[in-house]
Amino acid sequence: MARMTPDDRREAIIAATLAVMQRQGIAATTVRDVAAELGASSGLIHHYMASMDELIAEAFGRAAGADLLATRALVEQGQDPLEQLRFFFDSYTRADGDSGMQLWLDAWAEAARRPELRQISQLLNQEWQQLICGIIDGGVRAGVMNCADPAAAAWRILSLLDGLHLQEVAHGDSVTGHQVTKWSRHGAEIELGLDPGTLTNSSQGNRLARA
Amino acid sequence: MARMTPDDRREAIIAATLAVMQRQGIAATTVRDVAAELGASSGLIHHYMASMDELIAEAFGRAAGADLLATRALVEQGQDPLEQLRFFFDSYTRADGDSGMQLWLDAWAEAARRPELRQISQLLNQEWQQLICGIIDGGVRAGVMNCADPAAAAWRILSLLDGLHLQEVAHGDSVTGHQVTKWSRHGAEIELGLDPGTLTNSSQGNRLARA
DNA sequence: GGGCTTATTGGACATTTGCGCAATAGCCTC
DNA sequence: GAGGCTATTGCGCAAATGTCCAATAAGCCC
Numbered sequence: 001m002a003r004m005t006p007d008d009r010r011e012a013i014i015a016a017t018l019a020v021m022q023r024q025g026i027a028a029t030t031v032r033d034v035a036a037e038l039g040a041s042s043g044l045i046h047h048y049m050a051s052m053d054e055l056i057a058e059a060f061g062r063a064a065g066a067d068l069l070a071t072r073a074l075v076e077q078g079q080d081p082l083e084q085l086r087f088f089f090d091s092y093t094r095a096d097g098d099s100g101m102q103l104w105l106d107a108w109a110e111a112a113r114r115p116e117l118r119q120i121s122q123l124l125n126q127e128w129q130q131l132i133c134g135i136i137d138g139g140v141r142a143g144v145m146n147c148a149d150p151a152a153a154a155w156r157i158l159s160l161l162d163g164l165h166l167q168e169v170a171h172g173d174s175v176t177g178h179q180v181t182k183w184s185r186h187g188a189e190i191e192l193g194l195d196p197g198t199l200t201n202s203s204q205g206n207r208l209a210r211a
Numbered sequence: 212m213a214r215m216t217p218d219d220r221r222e223a224i225i226a227a228t229l230a231v232m233q234r235q236g237i238a239a240t241t242v243r244d245v246a247a248e249l250g251a252s253s254g255l256i257h258h259y260m261a262s263m264d265e266l267i268a269e270a271f272g273r274a275a276g277a278d279l280l281a282t283r284a285l286v287e288q289g290q291d292p293l294e295q296l297r298f299f300f301d302s303y304t305r306a307d308g309d310s311g312m313q314l315w316l317d318a319w320a321e322a323a324r325r326p327e328l329r330q331i332s333q334l335l336n337q338e339w340q341q342l343i344c345g346i347i348d349g350g351v352r353a354g355v356m357n358c359a360d361p362a363a364a365a366w367r368i369l370s371l372l373d374g375l376h377l378q379e380v381a382h383g384d385s386v387t388g389h390q391v392t393k394w395s396r397h398g399a400e401i402e403l404g405l406d407p408g409t410l411t412n413s414s415q416g417n418r419l420a421r422a
Numbered sequence: 423g424g425g426c427t428t429a430t431t432g433g434a435c436a437t438t439t440g441c442g443c444a445a446t447a448g449c450c451t452c
Numbered sequence: 453g454a455g456g457c458t459a460t461t462g463c464g465c466a467a468a469t470g471t472c473c474a475a476t477a478a479g480c481c482c
Contacts, residue, residue, distance in 0.1 A: 001459090001461085003449065003460070009460095042462085043460070043463090046440080047458095047459075047460075051441090052439090102320075105320040107381075109316040109317045109319070109381075118382065122383075125382060152390070155375070158374070159371055159373075160367060162377060163370025166373060169319075170318075170319040171333035183363055187398075214428090214477085214479065216429095217428095220430095241469065251430075254430070254471095255429080255431075263469090263470060263471090
């Protein structure tokens with residue numbers, strides 16, 4: 001393997017770890033798999049990471065953080081709160097189309113036993129909730145949404161989304177991806193007093209790309 | 212170890228497996244741990260269980276199935292659909308006070324890698340959904356609930372509940388148990404066109420027992 | 423009590439895992 | 453081009469894991 005600067009190599013290791021984690025899940029990610037993905041030796045990973053735990057926490061934080069940033073960036077391009085909410089759903093449902101959701105399942109389960117992982121997982125979930133909460137705040141101010149408790153509503157919208165995704169990822173055909181998309185938006189509509197279809201109809205461009 | 216009848220021994224193995232699973236998590240449960248918990252040899256476990264996968268699936272199914280039966284029995288004692296729904300929430304939110312929810316997190320994460328576990332997990336989730344769906348059907352027939360698609364509404368109510376519980380169990384103080392109780396019922400109320408507080412107020416007797 | 427069935431043992435075996443270490447080789451400086 | 457720093461290698465090691473199996477012994481029927 002070509003010699004690289006420590007910073008570059010570290011990034012490459014994290015990227016390779018991420019690829020393996022997304023393919024096999026956190027629990028089934030091994031040093032040797034990462035080395036193979038990287039095309040390097042297993043010893044090299046330990047030259048940069050003190051332990052497997054550090055490697056996993058680092059990679060998960062990077063991946064989940066990137067998804068959050070991407071969604072946040074897309075949301076900020078929305079011209080009004082309703083469009084922002086549509087963009088949010090578009091981005092969120094696309095993000096785990098590529099099975100990134102299995103990562104979250106692993107993280108939630110492992111959080112109880114891995115302090116470092118729990119910390120980053122909790123922080124990111126709170127940021128997701130705040131992202132939604134901000135959209136709702138704007139919607140209420142603009143008079144296009146009706147919500148007495150935006151913070152609670154944001155947790156409900158996020159939890160419904162996660163709960164539905166969970167069924168899709170863990171069980172395959174109990175709940176389909178299409179139903180996750182439809183039902184999570186429906187939940188947000190009734191939560192915020194929106195007309196049925198407000199969140200569904202205007203994102204056909206994106207949904208076509210997924211079909 | 213004293214010789215036991217196959218049925219009794221099988222039950223003892225499942226009980227021991229469950230104890231280990233609750234203490235260490237599904238992913239960290241090993242044959243040797245179960246044998247130690249049981250006070251028997253590791254070979255004995257394989258005399259009764261074809262594989263580790265079967266053992267875990269069996270133990271999880273037993274624990275989760277018991278919770279389902281208990282909730283279903285309580286629901287059937289409700290005199291009308293509204294009371295049944297209240298009983299459902301009372302039972303469900305109590306069931307994971309004793310950290311049974313962590314088992315579900317483990318199961319959902321492990322489902323991707325353990326076929327037998329996935330099957331029982333999926334089946335049980337579907338039965339939970341059907342339990343809710345039945346209540347809604349009754350409520351719509353009785354004219355006390357308003358719902359265009361009971362099956363979808365049941366999935367949303369269940370997913371919201373699971374998603375909120377998930378935050379509570381995985382992250383501790385992001386979402387509190389009290390908020391899970393309050394918010395999940397609120398979600399069901401707006402989902403089924405019920406007046407706010409319909410599901411909250413009339414279960415004080417049960418809620419007092421938890422405080 | 424003898425003999426049969428089978429529950430139970432305890433370790434062997436192959437595999438996989440995280441991790442460490444001496445040897446090697448690439449890049450920079452002089 | 454020589455020398456030194458260190459990125460990189462590839463193997464080895466100890467521990468853990470699922471699975472299997474021949475040996476043992478406990479209960480039951482005659």
